[in-house]
Amino acid sequence: MVAIVLIVLWLLFFKDSTYVGSPKNLSNYKKVAEIHDTIFQVKSLTKYKQGKDIQSYIILTDTEKVYIHDTIKVLNDYYAVRAYNDTIYQDSNNFVITDTISQNKILSRSFKANLAEKTIITKQLYVEKPKNTLFWGFRGDFRPSNGLQVVSPSLMLNAKNKALMGLSLDLYKTGGIGYSGSFYLKIGKK
Numbered sequence: 001m002v003a004i005v006l007i008v009l010w011l012l013f014f015k016d017s018t019y020v021g022s023p024k025n026l027s028n029y030k031k032v033a034e035i036h037d038t039i040f041q042v043k044s045l046t047k048y049k050q051g052k053d054i055q056s057y058i059i060l061t062d063t064e065k066v067y068i069h070d071t072i073k074v075l076n077d078y079y080a081v082r083a084y085n086d087t088i089y090q091d092s093n094n095f096v097i098t099d100t101i102s103q104n105k106i107l108s109r110s111f112k113a114n115l116a117e118k119t120i121i122t123k124q125l126y127v128e129k130p131k132n133t134l135f136w137g138f139r140g141d142f143r144p145s146n147g148l149q150v151v152s153p154s155l156m157l158n159a160k161n162k163a164l165m166g167l168s169l170d171l172y173k174t175g176g177i178g179y180s181g182s183f184y185l186k187i188g189k190k
Contacts (some may be wrong), residue, residue, distance in 0.1 A: 029126040130161040
């Protein structure tokens, strides 16, 4: 009888509480799965600048005299408005720079970028490791001819989901007391 009282006290004071949320201490949990997911998002960006807002630099180089005899060709080339494109590829992103030039000046510049941003999401799924669990309850034997024969307060131990062990105190209708035990093994995997 003292053993049953000690077991009931142990059950009341040392019972584990369930945890809701992401586990902080992973020693009581085992990783079931890890899921990696990549999300791609394409963003386009276009910016324009006027020539007066663009800084220009003169780079000194060695010059070579070239004699051009056609002054009209030189002036037409000087006053012509030309657009120059440059595309830079980096991974899955591309950057397009367009300059409009006339009279040795940049008249306008545009910048267009197609950015493919990727976000990698990692989800880890954990389940609680099996542990010993103690259950208590009652068992009774009933016969239609004689009625209730035995009432048995019982304890059942689930040993880490591998086996069930039970202990009962049998209280008979006739006034006798007996003990009974049980042992069950798990069949199959889950």
